[in-house]
Amino acid sequence: MAGDSGGLTELRRGVLGPCVLALLELRPRFGLELVRDLSAADGLLTSDGTVYPLLNRLRDAGLVTSEWRDNEGERARRYYSITPAGHQSLKRFRTDWAQFAATVASVLDPRDRGKP
Amino acid sequence: MAGDSGGLTELRRGVLGPCVLALLELRPRFGLELVRDLSAADGLLTSDGTVYPLLNRLRDAGLVTSEWRDNEGERARRYYSITPAGHQSLKRFRTDWAQFAATVASVLDPRDRGKP
DNA sequence: TTACATATCTTGCGTCGCAAGACACCATGT
């Protein structure tokens, strides 16, 4: 159960998808690049085995598209791009997340309830 | 997949336990009372079927204790109290959560990350 | 050749929130 240092793994559930969308909103990226970017972000991700199924789910949901790019002097890599539906989904998640995080913070720290 | 209004269910994973601890930190409560309190908090919880297994897990982990109280004029109810280990776990989660929420917010909303 | 890094993808597993339902108790109404 406690493979990681605490229950942080469970926290990542449902967050990784939107985070991928947010990264793709800046520019298209390939799979391992996303793994590196998310790992760099305070260890949001620990294994590439998480990302490829996740990207497939996002693609099946119509939130991203993928395309092989075989530029000269580069390896052939599959690049993912966000779709308009992905933009919309991300936009909605941003407000959902803000609300959710605020709710959790208020339960965790009831002092801030009344208001400063 | 989109049974609820978004993927909010997944967000609750790993958060409900600490939220229960935070409520028990204020005072002991019984199961259905926790259900009502968490439901009132912006729908952090939807079913009592979530809470009783969760309380068992917290008890097995030594984070809460439970005790039947049969006061006169009241129904017999099982009250849960937080333990010192529960306090410690909650304290740690508060910092973990603050860090995690900040990380997610920064990925979702990349402000001044030095990188084109 | 050997060895290692890069890159994509698959498999099996464990956790946990959820809906639905079972069971028991108590108060009230007819």
Place this chain on the structure above:
DNA sequence: ACATGGTGTCTTGCGACGCAAGATATGTAA
């Protein structure tokens, strides 16, 4: 007496998803 509805605890089956580990393929360097 009997039925009804609210309260309270608990169990079962399910589905979603992050993770570790491994498979495969290719490019670069010793």
